Amino acid sequence: MMCGMRLLPRLLILTALCFVGFVLFREARIEQLQPSSDPSKIVVLFVGVTLIAVIGATFLAGAIIPMLGETVGHLFYTPDVKVEKSKHSAAMGKLAQGDYEGAAQEYLAAFEKDPSDTLAVSEAAQIYCDKLNQPAEAARILEAALEGEHPVDEGAFLASRLVDVYWNYFHDAVRSRQILIQLAENLPETRHAANAHHRLSEIDRALAEGTV
Secondary structure, three states: OHHHHHHHHHHHHHHHHHHHHHHHHHHHHHHHHOOOOOHHHHHHHHHHHHHHHHHHHHHHHHHHHHHHHHHHHHHHOOOOOOOOOOOOHHHHHHHHOOOHHHHHHHHHHHHHHOOOOHHHHHHHHHHHHHOOOOHHHHHHHHHHHHOOOOOHHHHHHHHHHHHHHHHHHHOOHHHHHHHHHHHHHHOOOOHHHHHHHHHHHHHHHHHHHOOO
16 A cells, blocks of 8 residues: 555656656647748757656656556565464365374364364364274264354254265265254254255165165
8 A cells, every 4th residue: 555655656757757758749840840940949859858758767767667566566465464374274284294183183173162163073074084984983073063052054064064974974864864854844944954855855765776
C-alpha cells in the first residue's frame, strides 16, 4: 500500500513531463509548416523536446522503474506478513517421510487440541486403514471421536467415515446399516439423511447380488 502511494506522485510528474514534451513538439511542427517560419525558434523548441525526453527517461529509470518493481513484488510477497503454519504440517511431514504411525499420532494430537478438527481424525483413520493395515484401530478412534459433541455436518462426516471403515474393510453390513439408519433418523429431511438412504440402498444391493 505504501509503495503504491509513493509511486502515484512520480507517475504524475512523468505524465506532466510527457505533456510538456508533446506541447513543445507540436509547437515545433506547427512552426515548421509556417511559410515564414523562424529557424531559431524551431531549433529552440526541438532542443526543449530533447531536454524533456532526457529528463523523462532519467526520471523513469531512476524513480519509476525501481518503485514499480517494488510495488509488483509486494503484490506477490510481503515480508512483513507472517505465513500461518498449517496445523497439520507436522503430520504431513511425517507422512512424507514414511513415518505413518507418527503421522497418525500427530493428526490425533491435532484433533485432541481442536475437537472441531474432524479432518484430522479422519486422516488418522485413513492412515490406519491404508498404510498400517489396522482398520480396527481406525474404527476405534472414529467411534471415540463420535462420542464427543460436534456440529451436525462434522458429526455426519465422522459417521460417514466410520461406515467407510466398517463396510470397505470389514464388510460388516450389520454395523454399517446400523450407523446409517441412526444417521437418517437423527437428521431427517437433510442431505445427510438422503446420503445415508442412498448408501443403505447400495449396501442392500451388494448383499442381494452377493458381491461382498
